[in-house]
Amino acid sequence: MHDLPLEERTIGRVLADKAARVGDRPFLHFDGRTWTYADVHAVTNSYAEGFRRTGIGRGDHVALMLDNRPELIWAMWGLGKLGAVAVPLNTAAKGDILVYLLDQSDSVLLCAEDAYRERVDRSRVPAIREILGPESLAAFADLPADDPPEMREVTHSDPHLIMYTSGTTGPSKGVVSPHSQGHAVGRQMASLSGYGPDDVLYTCLPVFHGNALWYTVYAALWADASVAMARSFSARRFWDEIRETGATVFNALGAMSNIIWQQPESPRDREHKVRTAMMVPNSVDLTERYARRYGIGTTSVFAMTENCAVTVFGPDDPPEKAGSAGRVRDYMSVQIVDDDRRPVAPGEVGEICIRPNERGMIMLGYYEMAEATVAATTDLWFHTGDRGWVDADGFLYFADRKKEAIRRRGENISAYEVETVLCNHPAVVEAAAVPVPSELGEDEVMAYVVAAPGAEVDHAELIAYCVENMAYYMVPRYLDVIDELPKTPSAKIEKYKLMMSARERLDDLWDREKAGITVRRG
Structure with missing residues (x-):
């Protein structure tokens, strides 16, 4: 993996480096078309110019309500080159929730699929000056592709994204992610999961979500690898898409791994190039079943939108530890505490608290929610709200949500x-x-x-x-x-x-x- 110092970990500088070093290599495969690293740098420059012409500048917030399509990535990265902030929204949002997300994020522009535009009541979000559809965004690709002058002014600690949490116990919180956070994840995954230039990382998960964006797209970016992006998850199409794209890696969240497993057995079950799948959650049983039927190894992580890959269970870790979320690494400190915030002994269950040992790896805070930010970071530790334990070998195991x-x-x-x-x-x-x-x-x-x-x-x-x-x-x-x-x-x-x-x-x-x-x- 070609490393870059923290100061260079902005999307503009990283893409410029990729275009110069590996510009001819494929980066994105989608619907039968491929973009090289050089193409990606050029098209995101054009998108930066397009957003500038719509009046977007440094510090402006732009909401993105787009399905899996290249334009979603180009928009996020084009905005990043300007020093603007992208707000990727879940495409299921509507009604009062959608109004809340647009209003709370202080977005001034919305880029949305045509099918979603009618959900937006402009009278309730007067700050939104304009709504751009996919065709308007696609037209940006024809604009000049020179490096925007703002690109060199953007720093690794500048806000790049506001990504909203689920809001299961209260209003959704906007996680303000600096440029360096996504690159921290990509760097961790490329190195600890063994991704390389010949890998094809497949994702059918929504790119507005941190898993697909950071753990596939950014991981491929840092490995000089390529991304095969599907529009959505379909159990019926899954293995055909894996074979057609030549995927070597895929990620599965929640029930997805079980849904894949429950497809009828086929003589083609091993007719693919996949060597590893990141399963969240993972288990020894799941690992054994996937190895036996598909010939695939599994990896896993413990992570949140607010942070990075806290722990990684990598391909070289002991198979008997597959039920864990991986080993605690030097870049992160993990502490397990009881309800009185006192550290517990190895093997005892408590709340998982983290503290990064390197800069630029976690969020800047919750947008316009200072009290929530302070509450999550007491005692100089970030309190995840998840419970788990660390075994004697330093592997972290998830138990449950603290409130569940x-x-x-x-x-x-x-x-x-x-x-x-x-x-x-x-x-x-x-x-x-x-x-x-x-x-x-x-x-x-x-x-x-x-x-x-x-x-x-x-x-x-x-x-x-x-x-x-x-x-x-x-x-x-x-x-x-x-x-x-x-x-x-x-x-x-x-x-x-x-x-x-x-x-x-x-x-x-x-x-x-x-x-x-x-x-x-x-």
């Missing part, structure tokens, strides 16, 4: 662990575990499950599977099979909705105790 822990009969239960077991059942594609009131005080475990395509969930059989695969006190008492889980625009499960629904319908839910199923110790 379930306490039953004196035992703390990880909703994440319950969900992982449920999703390993062949009839289940997604699951969400939530606490509901117990007659004895504390909580009972309630689980929502989504059936795999063509499968039927037998409640009693699923409970028997849980008994075989989890501690007795974790086995759900209540089950509900639903068509889909409610999610935020950034695809995080809205558990508070599930909890409210369960509590309102508790007497009508399938109850293993009413069904006469007893779960015993041992």
Whole structure:
């Protein structure tokens, strides 16, 4: 990997370096067309000129509500070359949420798909001066492609993106990311995951999200590799797209790895060039299954929009550690603390707190939310709100979200662990575990499950599977099979909705105790 000092880690300087060194190499493959590194530098220069002609300058905020398409990347990077700030929005946003995102971000221009423009009530967001569609953006490519003079004035610590969190416990927060943050991720992934110039990193995840943007696009950028971008995830098309693009790497989030796995076995299961897939979350079982069926190794990370790759489970790490999110590295300090913010011993569960040992790796703060920024960074540590533990070998394991822990009969239960077991059942594609009131005080475990395509969930059989695969006190008492889980625009499960629904319908839910199923110790 060709390294650059921190001061050079702006999108303009990095692209200029790539164009000069590896300009003829392919960078982006999309819909049968390929752009080289030199093409990318030139077209993003043209986009910078286009935005300048619309009145955008240094410090202006521009919202982007675009599907996966090259124009989304060109717009983000063209704005970055001007010193303007891109605000990539989830394309599912609408109504009051969309108004909030546009207003809270202080965006003055919106670039949106034609299908999404009608969602915007201009009277409620008067700061938006103009809405540009994909055709207007595409026309930018015909403008002069000289380096914009502003490009050399932009620094690594200047804001580049405002990326919104899911807002599961309150209003979505705008994470202000400096130029150097995405490059920190790309640099980490290229080096620790072993990506190189001959790799093709495939993504069908939305590029407005940090995973596809930083862990695929920026990772490829730093590896001098190329990106194969699909419009969206389709289980039916997935392996065909992998084969057609010659992909060597892909990332899978949440239920995606399970959905891929549940596709019918085929003689072509190993007919591809993929050597590694980044799975979040990962497990030893998942790693073994993918290796056995597809001949693919797995990697993983612990990361948030607010930071970088806190830990990385790389291709050379011990297979028995695949259930972890990777080893704590020299560039990051990790501390596990109890509810009183006191460090706990190795192996004990507590909140995961981080502190970077290098500059430019995490957010600048939450946009216009100083109190939330301060609250997240007490005691000189960033408090992630996630719980986990670090083992004696320095590998970090995720337990659950701090506010999603379930306490039953004196035992703390990880909703994440319950969900992982449920999703390993062949009839289940997604699951969400939530606490509901117990007659004895504390909580009972309630689980929502989504059936795999063509499968039927037998409640009693699923409970028997849980008994075989989890501690007795974790086995759900209540089950509900639903068509889909409610999610935020950034695809995080809205558990508070599930909890409210369960509590309102508790007497009508399938109850293993009413069904006469007893779960015993041992």
